[in-house]
Structures are given as structure tokens and as C-alpha cells.
Amino acid sequence: MPTATDPLSQTFAALADPTRRAILARLTEGAATVKELSEPFAMSGPAVSKHLRVLERAGLITRGRKAQWRPCELEATPLREVTEWAEHYRRFWDESYERLDEYLQHLQTKEEHDDSKHHR
Amino acid sequence: MPTATDPLSQTFAALADPTRRAILARLTEGAATVKELSEPFAMSGPAVSKHLRVLERAGLITRGRKAQWRPCELEATPLREVTEWAEHYRRFWDESYERLDEYLQHLQTKEEHDDSKHHR
Numbered sequence: 648m649p650t651a652t653d654p655l656s657q658t659f660a661a662l663a664d665p666t667r668r669a670i671l672a673r674l675t676e677g678a679a680t681v682k683e684l685s686e687p688f689a690m691s692g693p694a695v696s697k698h699l700r701v702l703e704r705a706g707l708i709t710r711g712r713k714a715q716w717r718p719c720e721l722e723a724t725p726l727r728e729v730t731e732w733a734e735h736y737r738r739f740w741d742e743s744y745e746r747l748d749e750y751l752q753h754l755q756t757k758e759e760h761d762d763s764k765h766h767r
Numbered sequence: 768m769p770t771a772t773d774p775l776s777q778t779f780a781a782l783a784d785p786t787r788r789a790i791l792a793r794l795t796e797g798a799a800t801v802k803e804l805s806e807p808f809a810m811s812g813p814a815v816s817k818h819l820r821v822l823e824r825a826g827l828i829t830r831g832r833k834a835q836w837r838p839c840e841l842e843a844t845p846l847r848e849v850t851e852w853a854e855h856y857r858r859f860w861d862e863s864y865e866r867l868d869e870y871l872q873h874l875q876t877k878e879e880h881d882d883s884k885h886h887r
Contacts, residue, residue: 650783651783651784651785653785655785655788656782656783656784656785657783659779659780659782659783660779660780660783662776662779663770663771663776663777663779663780663783664771664776665771665773665775665776668775668852671856672855675855675856675859721856721859723856723857723859723860723862724860726853726856726859726860727857727860729849729853730850730853730854730857732788733846733847733849733850733853734850735792735795736791736795736841736843736846737843737847737850739795739841739843739846740843740844740846740847742843
């Protein structure tokens with residue numbers, strides 16, 4: 648299937664990788680250069696740069712214009728779109744939790760009932 | 768880069784496609800068969816089935832066990848994980864909005880100031 652290029656699809660595709668999510672987490676502490684990002688991930692500069700390009704295309708980071716350093720900065724606005732999209736489904740995950748809750752209560756009531764029978 | 772297989776990456780990869788997100792949106796109205804899902808999307812059954820397999824692997828839908836119909840149902844729990852993950856970045860997108868707000872206020876003050884000069 649071809650890669651979708653609408654903004655939200657690009658954001659989701661960029662987030663579908665644990666290293667890229669770890670890079671974003673690192674950038675919450677402040678801007679960082681490619682070198683600073685390569686070290687904790689034990690990755691080569693070019694491998695990190697590849698991930699950064701995906702993040703940059705998705706608008707999740709911006710890069711400084713100083714040719715040599717080009718520090719990366721987090722750009723969280725697309726993540727706001729992600730939350731807004733997912734929020735439409737909140738009542739559905741709440742429902743699954745309610746069902747689980749009801750089931751657990753049912754088990755507990757049953758247990759109490761069984762207990763009282765055993766103590767008779 | 769290889770496809771990551773951790774649950775959150777699988778969820779994000781499954782969401783990185785507008786048709787798959789439209790299928791999830793359709794399923795908020797209730798369970799649907801492959802046939803019912805193919806019609807609004809003007810897609811062949813096999814093309815829809817391919818998308819459904821991606822959604823099923825990511826745990827975003829479950830499929831009934833009746834061999835012939837196998838209706839699909841929304842399973843929203845992974846979307847809860849998505850929101851929880853994105854929430855860690857809320858203060859960063861709030862910050863960008865604050866900066867925009869400050870800038871707009873600055874423009875307005877400037878405008879008022881310019882106006883009062885013109886009216887002198």
C-alpha cells in the first residue's frame with residue numbers, strides 16, 4: 648500500500664518508530680545536535696539523520712540554520728492534532744473500561760456470595 | 768528502516784492511513800461486514816480486507832467468528848495509549864499557543880498605538 652501524505656498520516660507514520668519517539672522525548676529537555684542525539688541511542692550520525700528527516704517532514708521537529716550544528720527542536724503542534732483525533736474515540740475506550748469494571752464487580756459479588764455460602 | 772513491532776508503533780503505523788482511519792470512524796456507528804465497509808470507500812473487498820488485517824494486528828478492531836460474515840468491531844483501547852503518550856507533550860503545544868497569543872497581542876497593541884497616533 649502506498650504511503651499516505653496527508654499531514655495526520657505523516658505524523659502517525661513518523662511516530663511509528665520507538666527511536667523517533669525516544670528522540671522526541673529527549674528533545675523535551677531542550678534542543679540537541681545530531682551528535683548529542685546519536686550518543687544515547689548508540690546509533691551512527693547518518694542513521695539518526697535519517698530519523699530526523701522523517702520527524703522534520705512531519706513537522707515534529709525544526710532544525711536550526713547554523714550550517715554546522717543545526718540543533719533540533721521539538722515542535723509539538725502535530726501532537727495536538729493527534730490527541731484531538733484520538734479524543735473522538737474516548738467514549739469507546741471508556742466503555743471497554745466500564746465493561747471490565749462491571750465484570751470485576753460481578754466476580755467480586757460472586758466471590759462474596761460463594762464465601763458466605765462456605766461460612767454457613 | 769525496518770518496521771517496528773512494539774504495540775505503540777503498530778498502532779501508529781495502522782493509523783498512518785486515511786482509509787484505515789475512515790474505517791475506524793465508520794465503526795463508531797456499529798459493527799460492519801467487509802461488504803458494508805467496501806461500499807462507502809468504493810474499494811474492492813480484498814483491498815478493504817488488507818486494511819482490516821492491519822487494523823486487526825494493531826488490536827484496533829476485532830472480528831466476529833461467524834465464518835461468512837465476520838463483522839468488524841471497533842476496539843478503542845490502543846487509542847487510549849496513543850492519547851496517554853501524546854499527553855506528555857501537552858505543555859509543549861500549549862507553549863507554542865502562548866507564544867502565538869503573545870505575538871497577536873503584541874500586534875494588536877501596536878495597531879492601537881498606531882491608530883492613536885493617526886488620530887492625534
